[in-house]
Amino acid sequence: MIRRRFGSKNIDDLLVNKRHQKCVPKNLNRFKAPLVSGDFPSRVSLIEEKSSIKEEESFNISEKYLGKPPITYWRRAESSDVDAVCKLVEKSHGFVKELFTEPDVPDLIEQQLISFTSVFAYPNIPAVPSFEWYQWFDNAYRITGSNPRNTLFIHYIGWESNYYSDFLRLTLETLFLEFNFLSHLIIIKPPKVKIPSIIADNFIQALPKDAQMFACDLSSIQTVLLCLKYSIMEHLKIRLAMVEDHDDLMPIVDQHTERLKQLYGDYCIAEIIEYPGTNDRKTLVCESMGYAIGFMNINRAIDFELLNTQFDLGGFHGLRKPTEEDTKPSDINLDDEDKPIRLPSKVNPTMDV
Template sequence: MSIYFEFDVGSTGRRFRRAVEEDRKEVETILSDDSYYEKVFGKVDVGCLIEISTLSICMINENKDVIGFASFCDHPNVPGIDPSDWETWMRNMYQKYYLSRNTLFIHAMGCHNSVEEFFLAEAMMTVFNNDAYLQQIVLMPPPDCPREFIMKHPIFKKHNISRYCAKREDDKEHGYHYFYATNRQDICPKLRIRRAVEEDNGDIVNILDKNNQRLRDLYGNYYISEVIGRHPEMNRKIIVADLNDRVGGVMCLNSDIDYAKLQNTYELDPYHGLQKATPLEKEQTKRKNTLLRAFGYRNFKPEFLQIFCI
């Protein structure tokens, strides 16, 4: 699983990145400050998790200091369970048909008290957004873990995180074995992309006003409706992202492009000015290449160009 995280801190002052060996001491300090984490995950080897886990991430603040840590693996943190055959155990114990290719288990996590309200929610959202194949994230606490320790993070109250108990007869009386699972749809809902209609004018205008209120001042309150209904011949199309019958995002597409202005503003020569080259232009470009003139087109190899440039 390859997931890239930016190291630059965003406008909110928080950003996730991959954990590295240099973060070990800071993470150990975070985990040792609160006995809650040891009761939920036991004693963990932070260095080992950073090295061999499927994904370990850190939340950093504006000073690039580590303020949160979470480690995910593709097998449950249950002693005695074969990491390569946990799917069979999961089906027999809980009757859940999870797969290792789309499921991650939380093996450790911790954060400062200042970010406790949103750390776990943002961590899950970050992982889901950066891995399209991931469908569920599972937290499997030990059987004797008090429920109030799990409910410490508000995400368990705000989102639809399910609690599943073991289906075996000897576990039904006490609910001894259980786990929590959150699905992608609960954290990152799937949007429906469609063409905008005139009834979407209000929602679209409100979204655009957050970035630029001048559009409403220039064109009025119904300029989106006019573009959609009164000018169907224009090469401009508006699409929206629909979530629960409400517009959550908007994009305006236009096939009329001022290539000359873009070429004067940006350096687009490597991309042929964003235009498709004609056979004549391709031939002219080929003849301008000094390497081709010196060594011949048939003897020219791309590997030579790379070596020559280096």
């Protein structure tokens, strides 16, 4: 089985284009590699790095960062990071080694590393085949909604003790932002392993289905640590538009087109919202932090002629229901020379078959 690795030897090829930075949210500017969506990885490793600050400069920022440089960005781990990751593993806490066992760092995957995260598309249980984990997982645990298309498993996490309280949540945000399909992150906790507080704050523990049937210590059985996307990422609110949203929406409209304002005036959005005409038209607004940041106008009136001129919809009958004329069979007249040849009803018994 071939496992796909993620990473680039030429990290400069993955730099975010500066002219697109204005379209990226502020909290994404720290990424050195662009966001990727739509691909389904077999595994991915993330590296956190801290800024290199001179000693004389560190005294000036000691109060702000409490003696440690700030986290600057995240990138995908590369093969050149093996030595640095091995040193990071040696510095890891005892419970980290108990939780994830001793890693094979070259198999899991320049500068100053402060954390390392390795994520696979299957659980780190040797007895469970990587291509059939879902059947075992569904039978063993009470988790709904998890499937091979929206789930990744964390096989290893290592970090510097100075960043104990900072790195994990930002790493989880990075994974959920980079892979839009991802909604479940899972850690398999071995029996008799204590869950560190930093993981307990971001993950919930799921017990096996038959755990309640046995009067045993729950810490002595294998459990699942689950992190859901909605617990890490903020959700945008979708609601019906109001006239008061006009001031927030007009700058968005002006960025894309001026024709709407030329045809309907400066208050075109307010008029569309206030006078929808019939119940066949609705206007929706996407809201964040009390501001309308996007809108959609939905109408049941469809211009089928325009759609058929712009797209090849013959396979879908032009998005229309067939009429009687369309379903009526056509008359076919065959000339004598085109008539089918009749075969003899009996076969000559002397003929070799």
